[in-house]
Amino acid sequence: MEITRKAIDSLRIEHITKRFPGVLACDDISLEIKKGEVLALVGENGAGKTTLMNILMGLYHPDEGSMFINGEKVHFRSPNDAFAYGIGMVHQQYMLVPNLTVLENIALGYKKAWNPLKLNLQMVRDRIDEISAHYGLSVDPDAYIWQLSVGEQQRVELVKTLCLGAEFLILDEPTSALTPQETDELIALLKKMSSELSIIFISHKLQEVKDLSSRVAILRHGKVVFQGNTIDHSSSDIAALMTGHEVNLPQNDAPACTLGPMLQIRNLKVKSDRGFLALDDLSLYVCKGEIVGLAGVSGNGQKELAEAINGLRKVESGEIVFDGVDIANFTPKQVIDCGMGYVPEERNTEGIVPSFSIKENLVLKDVESEKFSNRTFLKNSVIQKNGEDLRTQFDIRSPNIDIAAGSLSGGNIQKVILAREISRNPKFLVAVYPTRGLDMGAAEFIHKQLLQKRNEGVGILLISEELEEITNLSDQVAVIFKGKIQKVIPASEASRRRLGILMAGVEDDEQI
């Protein structure tokens, strides 16, 4: 394919419109990008960024509009056509087959190695070596995808896209699942790569946009509302254009609590799915009216801790004293009845029942209560009213409350979960990655809600990988490493650098 290809000097799309049932995803979008540019495409969740990029890749077909490469009209029927022009995309959800090796995943797209009777894996291996050496991106070709961390998978995605000959890279929220260190590495790498490649990258994180891009385009509700040179605009200008209003991520500046302990975890031992100790002698205290942020690289026991507290995972030994009662190995129902609220990590599979309507999801934990049922029949009018009220109060954006919760965008699903948990007036809240993958507008709203609950005296355990989120909201920051609390420090002393060192497992951080 490299033989027939001319380099892309300019890529232009005009009047692209794409409709999904009930949604206008892209509304008359026109954009242009020239060789060697880095265009940042920013916008809230559901603004149509990913849809637009899928159209560029030939995965979706636009209902209206056209694309031009070097001034010539092109029509992509499948990703093969896009590859033929040297356009490649790294999707937000990685497109790697977990039970194939890195080599096989790349071979899947590397058609030159497709001798019908034998797959020429050596040829693919050579190509990987060539790309790895050129860009300084090392991958182990024989590792299975399921063995790799998220950061490594992303590197595989990049290598894959480059191996297929991409000179025009599309990156869909490349840093959304990475740790802070991995993010910094990726940004540095992309900066280096931008000298020989054109890049479109989608992001919510304005710092990255400022660091990396030469131009920025802002999408809102499927329309381009702004285009310009990045250097001319500040992060807050861009944020305001993105959400349509001024954004101020709230900060926790209230005095630390003195109300006494709410959750005391002592010497907790819990096993992971694979049978080793995911939490090993972990102890942690959270007061009433206090937010404790749990920082750490994912996979160090955060998930297991949240599940153990909520009765979803067996506690081997140790105790979880919640408001004076040891709730270790309680059933989830018993834990909920004690006044525990839970915003789980997997919002689509653990937080809601996707096929149930919004109003049903909002009463999921209370269907047996007097309020919503008389033990035999559901009180539909009460459930309806509850749904309407919470939709307004929590700004859940949907045409009505009868549509399936699973069809909402990530931010709105998170609002449904938060609305359910908060409206139950919990004494404590475990919030796991509450704003992961959300845009700034939604994150701002959720942060405000958490702080408000804190000020009302609710204790909150906030588990997050976003250091900014943790330092903004927390009273105390606890760093978790290999199933133990490495250190607990007041938020005022938690610099990004210090947390990074603690998260990497260095105990005596003050020496450095």
Next chain:
Amino acid sequence: MTFVINILSLGIPFSVALLIASLGEMFNQRAGIFNLGCEGMMAMGAFLGMLVPYLVGQGSYVPGYYNYLGLLLALAVGALLGLVFGVVVVTFRAPQGIAGIGMQMFGVGTAGTLFRHFIGGTQSVPGINVAPIPLLSDIPVLGVLFFNHNPLVYVAFLMVPSAWYLLFKTPWGLKVRAVGTHPRAADSIGIDVNKVRFQALMVGGALAGLAGAYLSLCQAKMFSDGIIAGRGFIAVALVYFGHWHPVKIMGGALLFTLAQALQLAIQGLGIDFPYEFLVMLPYVMVIIVLAFSRKSQITGPAALGKPFNREIRA
């Protein structure tokens, strides 16, 4: 010793229909399609396979190549049924379990109806006979066990390494594995998911048809209603049993049929023991082995049974 040899030499040809059908089902499932209609495809193959030699012969001498014409017809009708199944479950995205039951009833019913129309009663055909391999079949013990069978037995066991090679060493096999596990990823890299699924269904269907014809031409040398006797469903179970791997599937097929041969042999010994319990033996064995086999999460096709639709957001 002779007892053991008897069991083995009986069990090996018994396993062939199961082996061929479950290799076909393996390709279906590896591509993400759960084909519960295997039984019906086998029934059609069994009937059409013996129809050609029967019509030609009508009692008189049948040249051997008509049997092979029958096998070809069975392969073709199996592939055609695979194509039809593809239209239902891939193009129209019908629920695969229900569509499979439909295919099973259609195949078994149609084969039975055609049988009554064209043949009517029990009629045997000369079929394909044992073809000992020269020299090798003279080896003591091993000769009887491995080199004294009808040609399809050899073909079936050669299919095991071929299927392995096809699945793990060719681009087509890689595509099949990818579309059955993460169709969205395959799509994003320019692979036509539905096309690969259709191809796998046609291969699987053809093998199911062949397996059916083996029963009517090599094993029973006749057709009757219920000739398949649930082997299509056992083939589906064997694919799970063998973790979607040709060699392990072969192991499962052999284990099952050797248990069957064992119970027949025990019955033949004339021991005073209720034979109903012996008949259960192979099935009980499969249940026990399945219950205790290691649960593997990563090897199975994760997208099994799920239709692919690019424009539905995950």
